[in-house]
Amino acid sequence: MTVKTARKGRVVVKKEMCKGCMLCVEYCRRNVLRVSESFNKMGYHPAEADESAECTACMVCSLVCPEVAIEVYDDEDRSE
Amino acid sequence: MKLKNKWPKYYKKDVITHYCPGCGHGIVHRIVAELLEEMELGKRAVCVNPAGCAVLAYKYFDIDMIESAHGRGTAIATGVKRARPDLFVFTYQGDGDLSAIGTAETIHSANRGEHISVVFINNAVYGMTGGQMAPTTLVGMRTTTTPSGRNPEYDGYPLHITEVVASFPGVAYAERVAVDGPAGIQKTKKAIRNAFQCQIDGLGYSIVEVLSPCPTNWKMTPRASFTWITEEMTKEYKLGVLADRRARE
Numbered sequence: 290m291t292v293k294t295a296r297k298g299r300v301v302v303k304k305e306m307c308k309g310c311m312l313c314v315e316y317c318r319r320n321v322l323r324v325s326e327s328f329n330k331m332g333y334h335p336a337e338a339d340e341s342a343e344c345t346a347c348m349v350c351s352l353v354c355p356e357v358a359i360e361v362y363d364d365e366d367r368s369e
Numbered sequence: 370m371k372l373k374n375k376w377p378k379y380y381k382k383d384v385i386t387h388y389c390p391g392c393g394h395g396i397v398h399r400i401v402a403e404l405l406e407e408m409e410l411g412k413r414a415v416c417v418n419p420a421g422c423a424v425l426a427y428k429y430f431d432i433d434m435i436e437s438a439h440g441r442g443t444a445i446a447t448g449v450k451r452a453r454p455d456l457f458v459f460t461y462q463g464d465g466d467l468s469a470i471g472t473a474e475t476i477h478s479a480n481r482g483e484h485i486s487v488v489f490i491n492n493a494v495y496g497m498t499g500g501q502m503a504p505t506t507l508v509g510m511r512t513t514t515t516p517s518g519r520n521p522e523y524d525g526y527p528l529h530i531t532e533v534v535a536s537f538p539g540v541a542y543a544e545r546v547a548v549d550g551p552a553g554i555q556k557t558k559k560a561i562r563n564a565f566q567c568q569i570d571g572l573g574y575s576i577v578e579v580l581s582p583c584p585t586n587w588k589m590t591p592r593a594s595f596t597w598i599t600e601e602m603t604k605e606y607k608l609g610v611l612a613d614r615r616a617r618e
C-alpha cells in the first residue's frame with residue numbers, strides 16, 4: 290500500500306558553499322529549509338534541509354540562491 | 370532521485386565567489402552561465418568584465434574573459450567583435466563602470482550599433498569601493514558620500530542611461546528587469562536570453578539593465594534588499610522593454 294504525499298523531491302545544501310544569506314529559507318513555501326546552528330569553514334551559518342518536511346522539488350530555492358549551493362533532486366519513484 | 374539542476378557547464382565547478390551573502394552578482398552570473406550552455410554559446414563566447422565587484426568574474430566563468438580598465442568594456446568588446454565577428458561578445462558591467470566613468474564608451478558603442486550584448490548591473494552604488502554615490506543612486510538615498518541622502522540640488526538626479534541608449538537607432542533591444550525574487554529572476558533570464566539572441570541574429574546592440582541587490586552597502590538583509598528593489602528602486606527605474614527593433618528589416 291502506498292501513502293499519498295506531496296513529497297516529490299529532496300534538496301541538498303552544499304554546506305561549505307553556502308553563505309547563509311537566508312534567501313532560500315525565506316522563499317521555500319514548504320519550510321524545508323532552515324538555518325543551521327553550526328558554522329561552516331567560511332564562518333557562516335549554512336542553510337540545511339529538514340528531512341521530514343515535504344519538498345515538492347519546485348526549485349524556487351535553487352533559483353534564488355546566489356551561490357549555486359543547492360541541489361534539487363526529483364523523486365522519480367514517488368507514490369501518487 | 371534525479372538531479373534537476375546540473376552545475377552550469379560554463380561556471381567553474383564548485384566555485385566560491387568573493388561576493389557578499391545575498392549579492393545579485395552571484396544570481397546574474399548563474400543566469401549568464403546557464404544561458405551560455407542552453408544557447409550553445411560557451412565555446413565561442415568572450416566576456417569583457419569590469420572594474421567593480423565583478424572584477425574577478427574571469428575566475429568564475431569558464432569561457433574566454435577579458436578584464437577591462439574601468440568603464441572601457443564596450444570599447445574592448447567593439448574591437449573583439451569587429452576583428453572576430455564569429456565570436457559571441459558581451460560585457461558585464463556595474464552602474465559605476467557603465468554609467469559614470471564609462472559613459473562615453475557606453476553611449477558611442479550603442480550609437481554605433483555595435484553587435485555586442487551588455488549585461489548592466491545597477492545596484493545604485495559603487496559597491497566595490499565601499500558604497501559611494503553612483504550616478505544611479507536614488508534621490509534621498511544614503512551612501513558614504515551622501516550621508517544625509519542624495520540631494521539633487523547638489524548631487525544631480527539619478528541617471529537613466531538605458532533610456533538614453535534605447536533611443537539610438539543602432540540599439541536592437543533594451544530592457545530593464547529586477548533581481549527581486551523568484552519571478553524577477555526568471556524575467557531577468559528571459560531578458561538576457563533575448564539580448565543574446567539579438568547578437569546571434571546579427572541585429573545590433575542589445576542591453577539588459579538588471580536592478581540588483583547590494584545588501585552590504587545598502588545595510589539591509591538580502592530579503593529586505595529584494596523588497597527595497599520592488600518597492601523603491603522600481604519607482605525610479607521602471608521595468609520593461611525600453612526598445613525593441615528586432616522586427617525591422
Ligand SMILES: Cc1ncc(C[n+]2csc(CCOP(=O)(O)OP(=O)(O)O)c2C)c(N)n1
Binds near residue numbers: 463496
Ligand atoms: C580608473 C579607475 N578609477 C577608479 C577606480 C576605482 N573603482 C573601482 S570599482 C569602482 C566603482 C564600481 O562600482 P560599480 O561599477 O557600480 O560596480 P559594483 O562594485 O557596484 O558592482 C571604482 C570607482 C578604478 N578601479 N579605476
Ligand code: SF4
Binds near residue numbers: 299316317344349
Ligand atoms: S525545491 Fe521547493 S519545496 Fe523543495 S526545498 Fe526548494 S523551495 Fe522548498
Ligand code: SF4
Binds near residue numbers: 308313359
Ligand atoms: S540561498 Fe544559497 S547561499 Fe543563501 S542560505 Fe540558501 S543555500 Fe545558502
Ligand code: SF4
Binds near residue numbers: 391
Ligand atoms: S559590495 Fe555589494 S555588489 Fe559588491 S559583492 Fe558585496 S553585496 Fe555584492
